[in-house]
Every structure is written in structure tokens, then in C-alpha cells.
Amino acid sequence: MGVKKKIFIALAIIAIAMGLYVYREYFRKNKNLSYVKANFKIQANALIKEFEENEKNANEKFLDKIIAVSGAIRDVIKDDKGYYSIVLGGDENMSAVRCSMNSIDQDEVGLLKKGNIIMIKGACTGFNADDLLGSDIILNRCVIQKNDSR
């Protein structure tokens, strides 16, 4: 085999590999968090406290991270398009951790009740502070990590 041919084959392989990488990157979906290890495991009330005490530090620590939050369910909300939000956190204040659930595991989420103790894993999108309504830490793409009522 000539040198030219070898170079050609090598270039062709590189081009295909790059094309494949670009293609996969371009169509990449958000990961299903069931298969992602949490960066932090924390109680809902402890997480609320960290954000209330110092939002800036808490943002630096938790923003965009995957957090597994455990606590008692305060509320289960289903919107009119069928998407669930689970609210975790103590009753002393209005603040809470709101978990916007992944659309894949809706059947199990639908069975959850107020007061159930649960661990939910989600991507932290930040702290929505509101004087009137109470401030919330919002987790997206959430999945059930551990369900003690099951």
C-alpha cells in the first residue's frame, strides 16, 4: 500500500469520527437523571436553609448540579397538561424545594401522597425568591431516587 493511500485512509477515518461526534453532540438529549450520580445528597430543609442564609454561596455550590433531596412531600401538583411537581420541605415557612418531575416516570409519581417520605434527584436551576409566596429552590428533570411508601 502506498504512502498516499495510507494517509488518505487515516484522513477518512478522522473525518468520519469527527462527523460522528458532531452528529451525536448535535442531537444529544438531556440525560435521564436516573442514570446520573448525584453531586449532593441533602435534606430538603437543610437545602432551603443554605439558600436562605446565603443565596450567592448556595448558587455557587448547587447551581446546575444534580442534587438528591430527601424530605416529606408537602404537595403533589399536576398541571393541566399532566406534568407533575412535587413540593418538599417543612411547614414552618412558605419556602420549599419544588421538583419538576421528568415526564417518563409519571405513573409512579401519580401515586405519591402528601406526607410520604421520599428522595428525589434533580438538576438545580436556582432559587426563586419571593416575599409574598415564599422562596423556592427549583429542581428540573426530577426522578424518584427512593420511595419509602412503596
Place this chain on the structure above:
Amino acid sequence: MKKISLILIFMFAAGTFLRAQDKFYTKTGTIFFRCTKSPLEKIEATNRSATCVLDTKTGSLQFAILVKGFEFERALMQEHFNENYMESGKFPRSEFKGQILNNNEINYTKDGVYNTTVKGRLQIHGETKDVETIGTLTLKDGKISASSGFSILLSDYNIHIPSIVSDKIANNVNITIDCNLELFKGQ
């Protein structure tokens, strides 16, 4: 004298009772936007954690969202949206504070569909601009659903589209809002 004080007490009680029923809210409002230019590439995302407060007495209306809460179908698009365009690390929240201009035409005690004109200040990417739009309030069984659609220009909010993707991302963004509001019962 006794009668007058009774009336006063009644009026005061009725007043506080009514005041408690003025505000409606949600924390699971949906905000959707689309800035697709090329039919080959859908550029759209949904945020399902918008907070909204409507004061039926004054017609004041507020929305707030976390920018990072927008979910795209494609992860790469979502990353670019947060890092390059919205700079959500620097500007984590977007909000709207405004007023229903024709609030006195809405009978909040009667079920029905009411057209509204809303005017206020919209803050995105650290820039605040006046917006005015029309929407509807649907009153049913003590709940209010609020919806509206309007469009903004990215250039108004200091968001620049690099020329390499200018055939894919439209400067004109269509925004749709859907909120189901419940009575706010206080702390």
C-alpha cells in the same frame, strides 16, 4: 351607638375578608418560547415553574422565572441558550411587573372569559423594556386561568445572534404564557 359600632365592626371584618380574597397565584405556570427561523431546526423551550401573582383589586400582575428552568429538546441547545445567549449564571431571573389596564371591566365574581390588555416592564438578560400585550382571563369555579401570547426582539434585550447561526435563530421571539391561578390564602 351600639348599632353604629356593630356596623363598623361588620364593615371592618368584611373589609379584611375581601382583602384576603384579592390575590391569586401559581408557582407552576408555563412559559413557552419559540425563535425558529429554519424549518429544519426547532428552537423552542418550556419553563414549567413560573410564579405569577395577580391582584384582582388593583389589576397588578407579576411573573418571575428562573432562566435555567427552560427545557429544550436538545441538550446542546439548552447549554448554548444558558451560556452564550441568556448568560443565566449572571442573570438568573427574568421577571415581568405590570398592570391589567382594563381591570375594572373584569367581574371577578362571575365566571366567564375576559379579554385583557396588559402593560408593564419585562426584564430579560438584565435589560428592562416596556411591553404591552393582550391576553385572556378565564374565570371558572373560583379559579382563574391566565393566558397570553406576544413577541419580543432579542436585540432589545442585548442578546446578539452570531452571523453563523443567524439563518437559524430568529430575532423575533414568540412567547406564550399559561397560568392556572388559585386563591392566595396567606401565610
